[in-house]
Amino acid sequence: MAYQNKFLNRRQASMTEGSPHHRPASMTNGVNGTSNLSSTNHSPVGNAPEGMPTTLEHRMGLSRKGSKSYGEREDGSLHRKMSLTAAISNGISMDNEDYTTMNTMQPLAAILQRGDSLLRRTQSQRGNERSPAALRRAGTLTNGQNAACTPPLVDKQQFFPQMVDDRYLKLDYANQEFLSGHSAGDLLPRGSVEVTREFLSTLVTLLLNYVEMENDRSTRVLEFRHPKQLEQIVDIDVPDEEEPANLYQLILDCQQALQYQVRSGHPRFFNQISTGLDIVSLAGEFLTATTNSNMFTYEVSPVFVLIEKAVLSKMRELIGWPTGDGIFAPGGSLSTLYAVHLARHRKFPTVKTKGMTSLSKRPVIFTSAHCHYSIPTAAAVLGMGTESVVEIAVDGRGRMSVTELEKEILACLERDDVPLMVNATAATTVLGAFDPIPQIADLCEKYDIWLHVDAAWGGGVLCSSKYRTLAQGIERANSVTWNPHKMMGAHLQCSAVLTREPNQLFSCNNMSADYLFQQDKHYNVEYDTGDKAIQCGRRNDVFKLWLMWRAKGTLGFERHVNNLFELRDYLVSQLKQFDDFEMVLEEPECTNVCFWYVPPSCATLSGNRRYERMGRITAVIKARMMDRGNLMVGYQPLDDKPNFFRMIISNHASTKEDIDFMLEEIVRIGREL
Known part of the structure; x- marks a missing residue:
């Protein structure tokens, strides 16, 4: 015992x-x-x-x-x-x-009903009385008078008392009068240092309270409202007058945004692949926002350009490339767009100047039927059309069939089309499947096809000596998408596209803008990265990752990744023991765990009727889950399978107890239906 x-x-x-x-x-x-x-x-x-x-x-x-x-x-x-x-x-x-x-949580419908009734009654009593923001916009209230009025958020707390957590989101009202008497014009660069410090320190205190709240399991993951309800609660008006809200009202606006935003760093947020709240990464984001640097030239971002170069080199090293190139892009979809663009430029360089009409043959992209939708998106954006994408059948575990891939390549050649690129996925979005990269690479070398590996989700396994074999063969790819904001836990956005060969990005994308990329600068212009990017202005997405690497080292990332897989194993073991659940895929490869809740009403059902009922119940449970607000797990259908729960384990704050809570909560809701 x-x-x-x-x-x-x-x-x-x-x-x-x-x-x-x-x-x-x-x-x-x-x-x-x-x-x-x-x-x-x-x-x-x-x-x-x-x-x-x-x-x-x-x-x-x-x-x-x-x-x-x-x-x-x-x-x-x-x-x-x-x-x-x-x-x-x-x-x-x-x-x-x-x-x-x-x-202590009341049903959302009851709370909303009571809140709406109070709101209508109070509005009737007030007559034409309006909020401070509305009065300022009407020109009947100055910033200095704002302190005497009830702020909109405080007004809402009496209507929705059960939905507000005063422990964390309450404000320090001691500085209310001071901030209420100042507006944005009183801030630096033309205003006062004192006012600027007071405003920012108040905001930072609010944010630190929010960070603490996200890590408190007794708080909710979200305070869900339907769009029309939220529009009535939150003042989202965009004013035209010269004197908008005073500084205290801006703090209230921030408070209200935090109140109703989903807390993706909460240990019980399992809804997306990108989760968690890494404090070192957050510190990096603070600095990044403060410096507000553009990454297109060394002269503007000298430190950050060098950091990007070092981090990309480390990522290529983990892939297995001694040389190469890369760039950070605004998300995995844009990184994949870079890869498709590179593949086309290698095979058809004249498209850069003459366009797609210069081609006499149609380029074709091959990808798994379970690939990310960024592949057809890239084909559409680059003018090749979504019909140029051929989806390859997958096996029972969601991995691309190499046999079917070769059949489609041969059919493409027989049509006199051009096999342009194969996209292999290292951890698919739903099932977490790793395509057989070595066998796919063999076909790409045999038929001279560009191999791209979409490791946006699964790239983190490269940090783990135990699990990197899942992406075996990735070093044979021509390009790789890798999103550290997923498995590695960096803050959004943090995505890179990497290439095995150097100079390919520059050859594909350079436009030689003279006002930025002068060749007679007094430093080595090879450090100007902007001319190899699709963008002009480019955000610094690398500093937070570099700071995390400094704090953890590669071994720290390995422990982080290994822990996620241990939690996966724990969840799988629990699901297998209970008749209340049925797994969509036995023994998942990544930390995606997909399953159905099996209600007692399905005990006597079989075949399609059974799965149809489980699929309908899944959507209802998710709706109730959102209303309760203490857990978020995603769901979806796939192929001929009806709705099931897609549990993503990527949050380093989550523990076995959170897994237990998730299972119990689903059963609890299901039993109430």
């Missing part, structure tokens, strides 16, 4: 005074710490049947798939096995802190 006691002790420790999950006395009845909120359908942990385990880790052993109704404990005694649904129904709740959070 030591295994169980370990988690009981952890739970008790989490409930001590000062813990972010500590419950005030007002939330308990004083007897065994049980909750006063009796309206819930879930029994508190203190009321669980005697002898019943109270932690997910221990109780998950109660319902192994295909097992008998009774099983033997370590001490030899018998216990009844049950599904997770049955466990919850029989009084086994989540951890105390999670139970408390769940029970």
